[in-house]
Each structure stands twice: as structure tokens, then as C-alpha cells.
Amino acid sequence: MERSADGALTGYTLPCAAWEALSPLLRVEENGGRWYAMLGRELVDITDRLPEDAEPEGLRCGDYIHFAPAGGAVAVMADAWLDGEDLPPTVCYAVDVQAEITCRDGAFTVQAFHLNVLKD
Numbered sequence: 001m002e003r004s005a006d007g008a009l010t011g012y013t014l015p016c017a018a019w020e021a022l023s024p025l026l027r028v029e030e031n032g033g034r035w036y037a038m039l040g041r042e043l044v045d046i047t048d049r050l051p052e053d054a055e056p057e058g059l060r061c062g063d064y065i066h067f068a069p070a071g072g073a074v075a076v077m078a079d080a081w082l083d084g085e086d087l088p089p090t091v092c093y094a095v096d097v098q099a100e101i102t103c104r105d106g107a108f109t110v111q112a113f114h115l116n117v118l119k120d
Contacts, residue, residue, distance in 0.1 A: 030055070033047075046082075053086065055086065056087060056092075059080040059095065061097060074100070075099075075100055079097075081094065094117065094118060096118055
């Protein structure tokens with residue numbers, strides 16, 4: 001972090017803890033032979049992203065994070081991979097998580113989460 005002469009703080013990295021805290025909120029569930037990734041009320045079918053006979057135990061994210069300006073906010077996209085005994089770490093990417101970071105009165109808010117299935 002750097003502090004400018006006017007007192008503004010500028011950071012050039014986002015703490016990993018911000019995205020590591022997101023991983024426990026991501027879930028995978030099987031229903032009727034189909035697998036779904038979930039984040040809050042968001043639900044996407046990830047069956048086609050799974051290797052044959054794999055049974056994921058969860059999703060993890062935090063390694064790849066992308067930022068882009070979005071009006072008065074910053075759009076954030078983070079890829080998430082499938083976690084499980086038969087799945088090598090960081091190999092089976094299945095979804096991306098999108099959110100928006102806004103700053104108001106000196107407080108940062110991460111909001112507007114959305115879950116998408118990754119395309120090949």
C-alpha cells in the first residue's frame with residue numbers, strides 16, 4: 001500500500017484472503033446424475049466440465065483473478081476449479097465467479113456476485 005500526499009491509499013494487489021474466503025461459499029451437488037456448482041442462489045450445471053467418473057467434493061478459487069473498469073466500480077472475475085480425490089488441483093476449471101467492487105465513504109464492498117460455466 002502507498003499513501004499519497006492527499007491521504008489516498010493505493011494498493012496494487014488484492015489480498016489472497018479475499019478470494020480464499022470465497023471458496024467455502026462455493027458448493028457442488030449431484031442431483032439426478034447431473035452435477036451443479038452453487039454460490040448463494042446461483043446454480044449452474046457443470047456436468048460437461050467433469051472428467052469421466054470424477055466426483056467433485058468442492059470448488060476452490062483464488063489463483064486467477066482478473067480486473068476491469070466497470071463504470072464507477074471495478075469488475076472482478078475469478079476462475080474456480082473442481083476439488084476432489086480424482087481431480088488434480090487447478091486442472092479442472094469449471095466456473096468463473098464475477099463480482100463488482102465499489103468504494104463509498106472509504107469502505108470497499110464486493111457485491112453483485114454471479115456464477116458462470118467456463119466454455120472450452
